[in-house]
Amino acid sequence: xxxxIAQDGLEGLNCHKxxxxxxxxxxxxxxxxxxxxATKQIRKFDHEVxxxxxxxxxxxxxxxxxxxxxxxxxxxKPLDQGSLEKVLEQARHRLRN
Numbered sequence: 044x045x046x047x048i049a050q051d052g053l054e055g056l057n058c059h060k061x062x063x064x065x066x067x068x069x070x071x072x073x074x075x076x077x078x079x080x081a082t083k084q085i086r087k088f089d090h091e092v093x094x095x096x097x098x099x100x101x102x103x104x105x106x107x108x109x110x111x112x113x114x115x116x117x118x119x120k121p122l123d124q125g126s127l128e129k130v131l132e133q134a135r136h137r138l139r140n
Contacts, residue, residue: 097120
């Protein structure tokens with residue numbers, strides 16, 4: 044397993060263009076480019092990567108916006124182990140199929 048950290052959505056987008064990932068945890072609120080826009084840009088060239096939204100304030104509208112942008116799932120911060128394990132297992136299952 045290899046983990047990279049991007050400081051903003053644009054950096055995350057550029058990292059994925061240079062070295063595609065299987066799974067991306069995408070913060071919804073970042074400087075330069077937010078998670079929604081970064082996801083939309085990634086989906087223009089990669090429909091396979093699993094993108095999971097991370098947010099501190101997930102209201103129903105934010106969840107809908109994340110899923111419509113192309114995110115596969117979402118997690119609310121602070122993360123709990125059970126939710127994280129569930130999302131990782133779902134992503135693993137999608138990647139196998």
